[in-house]
Amino acid sequence: MKETNTLEERRILLEMELSYLGNSEFENAVKLYMTEHLGDSFLLCPASINYHRQYPGGLFDHCIEVYNIYKGFFNSLKLNIPKHIQHKREMLCVSLLHDVQKIFKYIPDQAPQYIPKIPFCHSVFPIYDFKARTGVDIPDHLANIILSHMGPWTDADRYPQTLFEVLFHAADNASARLNTLKEKRK
Numbered sequence: 001m002k003e004t005n006t007l008e009e010r011r012i013l014l015e016m017e018l019s020y021l022g023n024s025e026f027e028n029a030v031k032l033y034m035t036e037h038l039g040d041s042f043l044l045c046p047a048s049i050n051y052h053r054q055y056p057g058g059l060f061d062h063c064i065e066v067y068n069i070y071k072g073f074f075n076s077l078k079l080n081i082p083k084h085i086q087h088k089r090e091m092l093c094v095s096l097l098h099d100v101q102k103i104f105k106y107i108p109d110q111a112p113q114y115i116p117k118i119p120f121c122h123s124v125f126p127i128y129d130f131k132a133r134t135g136v137d138i139p140d141h142l143a144n145i146i147l148s149h150m151g152p153w154t155d156a157d158r159y160p161q162t163l164f165e166v167l168f169h170a171a172d173n174a175s176a177r178l179n180t181l182k183e184k185r186k
Helices: 007-018 025-038 040-044 058-076 084-097 101-106 125-134 140-148 163-185
Strands: none
Touching (some): 007 025, 007 040, 007 058, 025 084, 025 125, 058 084, 101 125, 140 163
């Protein structure tokens, strides 16, 4: 993905990614959350203001890159799990959701009214906001991946414990660090 994608190009890319999802209650809620509840804010938000992908749309680029790195890790292990297609769809959902709190940090006028009243941790917010806006719970095994994605580098609520949590944490970290290095070289 290139930094110069227009908002319309990003909308098309998001729709393309969402088209891979199935029709479970959770996956349908993710589609609704990303397009109706977050909308263009997700597509315009930077991934960071100090480290990586500091441009409008950087958050979307980061989330898709995390998913692609995760898929690479997953495929390289040649894991024989029964529902691997379903697992990849779920991990696309996790990738899209894991950093949504950044929208409300970097674009404060988009923040829901309940944000100032509740002290949110980086990893807890996506789970709380998703439930508040869609009425659907993120399945526990996926919520745990979101809760642990920051690992030992922050005041994480949970460190990665399962193989999928470790792989996702590594993918998120790789995306952030690789792009931080690229941006420092410019």
